[in-house]
Amino acid sequence: MKLYDFLPSGNGYKVRLALAWLEIPYELVEVDILTGGTRTPEFLALNPNGRIPVLELDDGTCLAESNAILYYVAADSLLFPSDRLEQARVLQWMFFEQYSHEPFIATSRFLLHYREQTPEVVADLARRRQPGLAALSVMERHLEGRAFFVGDAFSLADIALYAYTHVAPEGGFALDDYPRVRAWLERVRLQPRHVTIDAGEPLLSSRAQ
């Protein structure tokens, strides 16, 4: 399998975390989203929506959307529960991540690091602050008395939420007021075969470009 990815991306990192945990080898193909790498005709042929990560299977089939890729690689593993209601809960947190968390916490990190701080960007960051804090509060409250997000076992829900929460301070979201979130981040970090976001450490790696 090939993973088209941009190392600083938390969406790509989710997939790298899961593949490492599952000990599934893959080839990493780095795509520079900052210089239009996801807007070339070649890349749009892989994902017409123009976003990384994309997983390319050995027969050339491509799959997009980080959380759908997570399901594909892990649905028959211990990262996805066997009970239908618990499966739906894992998906509930994955949809929460994409709708109520990523557009605020991840996008703020992107705007702070990769965009000139024009008045428009500063205003954009301000608009994303309150929803980002709300997402962290929902997580903090949910983690009361819980080690992980669903059913007390490490799952795709934790992987999906870890990716951008552990770098939330880079988006201006300090985690001082979220002690349960911080303790949960540490539990995720201590999972076997953990990789860091910048390293990726695929078992088999070829860096294109």
Next chain:
Amino acid sequence: MKLYDFLPSGNGYKVRLALAWLEIPYELVEVDILTGGTRTPEFLALNPNGRIPVLELDDGTCLAESNAILYYVAADSLLFPSDRLEQARVLQWMFFEQYSHEPFIATSRFLLHYREQTPEVVADLARRRQPGLAALSVMERHLEGRAFFVGDAFSLADIALYAYTHVAPEGGFALDDYPRVRAWLERVRLQPRHVTIDAGEPLLSSRAQ
């Protein structure tokens, strides 16, 4: 089962469409999101993220996130394929819907219908225009030679995307330039036991409040 919902919501409508197709009876509990109905302590006890729809099972267990609810009610039906890759593709379109479609097309409809058109709201609508058009273009391109979004069979992907696409014009997104999308909308509308967004038509309905 009880469905806490707000009839004009496309997110809630997805669940009503699926439950009608599946002939699963449920009780509809209307929550007025415009007057703070999702911010009461009672509602936040059902979903700490303060959003409809919420599905309450007979034992009191609650599930949030429209697309996670769809999975829960339909994962063992013909609305969800049995092949792993096709399952992941259905989820790919459901995540696309929540990340690349809903925040632009659905939110524009909400802003146009329920908010005073202040300069801030007008600017907000303008920012959501280009991403909304991009989402419709991705759909139009994907539907070339396809009757439905995944594997040529009606699935949860179609239900998730139909909900806000069929009312896209109410958000200022005319569909004249998207003939394949319009033909696909009609195919979805002709599915058995179709219900309209304002009717809901649950098999068993009690309207609270």
